[in-house]
Amino acid sequence: MKKTNHAFESVIYGVFLVLGLITVGCVLLITVYLIISGIPAIREIGLFKFLFGKTWASTAKTPQFGILPFILTSIYGTAGAIALGVPIGFLTAVYLAKTAPPKVKAVVSAAVSVLAGIPSVVYGLVGMLVLVPGIRSIFHVPDGASLLAAIVVLAVMILPSIVNVSITALEAVPQEYEDASLALGATPTETYFRVSVPAARSGIAAAVVLGVGRAIGEAMAVMMVSGNVANMPSLFQSVRFLTTAVASEMSYSSGLQRQALFSIALVLYLFILLINAALNFFLKRSKET
Amino acid sequence: MQTGISKKRRAYILLMRILMWLSAALTAGLVLFLVTYVMAKGLPEISWNLLTTKPSYLTGNIGILPDILNTVYIIIAALIFVIPLGAGAAVYLNEYARNKKLVAVIEYAAETLSGIPSIIYGLVGMLFFCSFLDMQTSLLAGALTLVIMNLPTVLRTTQESLKTVAQSYREGAFGLGAGKWRVIRTVVLPGCVDGIITGCILSVGRILGESAALLFTAGFAHAVHGFFEGLGSAGATLTVALYVYAKEQGEFGVAFAIAAILMVLTLLIQLAAMLVGRYFKKRRDL
Amino acid sequence: MSDIITVKDLCLWYGSAQALKDININIPEHAITALIGPSGCGKSTFLKTLNRMNDLIPGVKITGEVRYAGQDIFAPGVDVNMLRKDVGMVFQKPNPFPMSVYDNIAYGPRTHGIKGKAKLDDIVERSLRDAAIWDEIKDRLKKNALGLSGGQQQRLCIARALAVEPQVLLMDEPTSALDPISTGKIEELASALKEKYTIVIVTHNMQQAVRISDYTAFFLLGELVEYGGTEKMFSQPEEKQTEDYITGRFG
Numbered sequence: 001m002k003k004t005n006h007a008f009e010s011v012i013y014g015v016f017l018v019l020g021l022i023t024v025g026c027v028l029l030i031t032v033y034l035i036i037s038g039i040p041a042i043r044e045i046g047l048f049k050f051l052f053g054k055t056w057a058s059t060a061k062t063p064q065f066g067i068l069p070f071i072l073t074s075i076y077g078t079a080g081a082i083a084l085g086v087p088i089g090f091l092t093a094v095y096l097a098k099t100a101p102p103k104v105k106a107v108v109s110a111a112v113s114v115l116a117g118i119p120s121v122v123y124g125l126v127g128m129l130v131l132v133p134g135i136r137s138i139f140h141v142p143d144g145a146s147l148l149a150a151i152v153v154l155a156v157m158i159l160p161s162i163v164n165v166s167i168t169a170l171e172a173v174p175q176e177y178e179d180a181s182l183a184l185g186a187t188p189t190e191t192y193f194r195v196s197v198p199a200a201r202s203g204i205a206a207a208v209v210l211g212v213g214r215a216i217g218e219a220m221a222v223m224m225v226s227g228n229v230a231n232m233p234s235l236f237q238s239v240r241f242l243t244t245a246v247a248s249e250m251s252y253s254s255g256l257q258r259q260a261l262f263s264i265a266l267v268l269y270l271f272i273l274l275i276n277a278a279l280n281f282f283l284k285r286s287k288e289t
Numbered sequence: 290m291q292t293g294i295s296k297k298r299r300a301y302i303l304l305m306r307i308l309m310w311l312s313a314a315l316t317a318g319l320v321l322f323l324v325t326y327v328m329a330k331g332l333p334e335i336s337w338n339l340l341t342t343k344p345s346y347l348t349g350n351i352g353i354l355p356d357i358l359n360t361v362y363i364i365i366a367a368l369i370f371v372i373p374l375g376a377g378a379a380v381y382l383n384e385y386a387r388n389k390k391l392v393a394v395i396e397y398a399a400e401t402l403s404g405i406p407s408i409i410y411g412l413v414g415m416l417f418f419c420s421f422l423d424m425q426t427s428l429l430a431g432a433l434t435l436v437i438m439n440l441p442t443v444l445r446t447t448q449e450s451l452k453t454v455a456q457s458y459r460e461g462a463f464g465l466g467a468g469k470w471r472v473i474r475t476v477v478l479p480g481c482v483d484g485i486i487t488g489c490i491l492s493v494g495r496i497l498g499e500s501a502a503l504l505f506t507a508g509f510a511h512a513v514h515g516f517f518e519g520l521g522s523a524g525a526t527l528t529v530a531l532y533v534y535a536k537e538q539g540e541f542g543v544a545f546a547i548a549a550i551l552m553v554l555t556l557l558i559q560l561a562a563m564l565v566g567r568y569f570k571k572r573r574d575l
Numbered sequence: 576m577s578d579i580i581t582v583k584d585l586c587l588w589y590g591s592a593q594a595l596k597d598i599n600i601n602i603p604e605h606a607i608t609a610l611i612g613p614s615g616c617g618k619s620t621f622l623k624t625l626n627r628m629n630d631l632i633p634g635v636k637i638t639g640e641v642r643y644a645g646q647d648i649f650a651p652g653v654d655v656n657m658l659r660k661d662v663g664m665v666f667q668k669p670n671p672f673p674m675s676v677y678d679n680i681a682y683g684p685r686t687h688g689i690k691g692k693a694k695l696d697d698i699v700e701r702s703l704r705d706a707a708i709w710d711e712i713k714d715r716l717k718k719n720a721l722g723l724s725g726g727q728q729q730r731l732c733i734a735r736a737l738a739v740e741p742q743v744l745l746m747d748e749p750t751s752a753l754d755p756i757s758t759g760k761i762e763e764l765a766s767a768l769k770e771k772y773t774i775v776i777v778t779h780n781m782q783q784a785v786r787i788s789d790y791t792a793f794f795l796l797g798e799l800v801e802y803g804g805t806e807k808m809f810s811q812p813e814e815k816q817t818e819d820y821i822t823g824r825f826g
């Protein structure tokens with residue numbers, strides 16, 4: 001009786017252990033698959049030619065597979081979204097965490113979580129019909145589907161992450177710091193920006209990194225507003241991101257072209273792993289202080 | 290005592306306050322605009338015919354019934370898998386794991402998973418489920434891809450609620466001579482129902498909004514099937530259908546109708562998450 | 576010696592609970608005044624009223640009059656930030672900002688518009704010297720202040736308060752979180768500082784009050800029971816309650 005019981009518990013333990021290891025298995029699965037399917041094309045094209053080639057012409061007679069336009073577009077697009085979204089998100093977070101009246105705080109916080117819940121294709125749809133024509137008429141360019149449109153859409157999409165993570169960091173700042181500042185004759189507003197914000201800097205950095213990850217990984221909304229031509233990035237030109245490069249050709253690709261798309265995904269994945277490591281670093285540091 | 294702070298300080302304070310207020314107003318305004326714009330454009334496009342028919346090239350009819358059904362199927366299928374996997378992993382981490390390094394590795398893996406863009410999930414899902422496991426482009430392959438995506442969500446919410454199950458309950462149960470599994474089944478699991486439910490609600494929200502991961506795994510067919518038949522065939526969810534109608538076919542009316550439906554569902558999910566959180570908090574405080 | 580702070584009929588409520596009842600007290604310049612009494616007697620609340628730090632708490636209502644240098648601090652025209660610049664504060668728990676030692680000290684002067692490295696360097700050195708910690712940490716000015724020991728942190732906080740050139744220094748049980756050696760250093764420092772500043776110190780420790788203060792005020796249940804020269808109060812208290820407290824019969 002005792003023995004069967006023990007065996008039973010061991011089986012249960014084994015089951016839970018397997019369940020626990022599934023996340024690790026998934027990460028390994030994704031990593032292995034991306035490497036296996038991403039390496040062949042890079043080998044065939046040549047790493048340097050692949051990463052720094054300026055021309056992507058996958059369906060031409062003599063196809064060219066240079067992804068520098070995608071890499072740079074992803075970097076510029078993310079940087080633009082951060083430049084636009086971080087100040088707004090950060091200031092909103094300071095307002096909500098420190099000065100907003102409780103009712104205003106409740107309403108705006110709810111609005112922020114709605115923003116987080118809206119599907120990316122809805123952002124894309126509104127972007128297609130409001131933003132793209134808007135950019136065309138404001139800046140008098142032939143087509144509004146451009147890097148700028150993508151930047152604006154991404155900036156809006158990363159707002160909730162920036163706001164929520166910053167709020168958490170700002171609310172964790174000990175009251176004693178703020179008291180000390182006030183007692184020195186600093187006003188509340190000066191206190192928030194010169195003491196609370198620096199004290200929460202690791203958490204706010206984590207918010208920015210999280211925003212970077214979101215922006216660089218977004219595909220569908222960007223695909224709908226950025227025009228999708230493999231140009232070198234320029235604000236008012238149609239561009240293609242790493243994500244959209246994969247998404248736009250996958251359904252009809254074959255052979256080396258298809259393999260090259262996997263290689264793009266591998267590059268994107270490496271970016272994401274780097275960003276995750278940075279995020280972890282900042283989160284850890286913000287927990288320590 | 291001097292009479293007051295300098296003009297320069299006053300200007301700085303005023304500036305910062307205005308900037309903060311403007312940013313918050315802009316954020317809130319954006320949400321208000323998005324919701325009203327989508328509703329205003331989409332709600333008038335919703336008709337009984339749209340909701341209950343399937344599209345036909347012969348009659349030129351557009352209906353989203355198959356997409357609604359596909360969405361429901363894929364949500365059900367994904368939840369069936371993700372709940373035991375996510376909750377089980379959380380139980381392992383909280384109740385069984387003794388090796389700190391292993392716990393750290395598992396948690397790091399979960400964090401990595403939650404940071405991976407959905408387009409990559411789509412790609413790997415396509416390679417693994419559709420090709421390697423030979424499921425073809427099907428709702429099941431899409432659902433399984435979504436399972437991996439949502440695993441960290443359910444894991445985290447369950448873990449958080451497990452932490453609130455009082456240690457004394459566990460000790461009480463052990464004290465009565467109950468085996469580990471019995472304690473988990475009778476004390477621990479019932480205690481983390483709220484976390485599992487919250488995780489499910491969040492997952493449903495993410496699945497509703499997901500498109501990039503489904504494009505190459507579940508495809509974009511519009512045929513009406515029963516549940517099991519549906520899982521085996523390709524099909525578009527509402528979100529994917531929105532994308533196809535807007536980007537490939539230029540049918541913006543239908544796209545906005547779907548967008549309005551998604552928006553309403555998103556708001557409902559937010560509300561549900563809030564209410565569930567509040568309900569369980571109240572119950573726990575009693 | 577003239578009185579730098581005069582308090583008349585001061586009452587304070589937290590919501591409907593009255594925390595201070597008709598306090599009348601004059602605090603003399605260039606002396607140390609100790610506020611003693613059991614927990615919850617109102618001594619900390621009273622201290623925080625002097626630089627209006629109670630303003631931060633919602634639901635606080637204050638009546639009566641507090642004059643600092645002849646000026647009613649609750650008068651509508653008074654800028655609370657300027658009051659706090661003149662009436663500095665040191666808290667119970669050392670609370671340096673999570674920045675470098677230098678930035679901690681320079682924070683106040685910078686806030687009040689002082690710029691220029693030479694000027695700030697000067698203020699930092701002078702403040703740290705005044706707080707008797709310059710020699711210990713002059714090589715660590717760029718290091719994070721949170722790396723200092725508890726006692727050093729508290730002296731840093733005193734230096735930070737001194738950097739804005741206050742007239743009065745309010746100290747809220749500044750040694751309760753410190754070891755005996757650090758406590759000794761802070762007490763020495765307080766005695767030295769009264770040459771330049773007026774100090775009001777809340778303390779739980781009656782030996783401390785005797786060691787460093789010139790005047791002592793005894794609070795009980797929100798009332799000021801007795802106030803006078805420290806020596807006199809501890810040798811011949813006028814009130815029975817004071818005697819009971821200082822002889823350790825309660826509290």
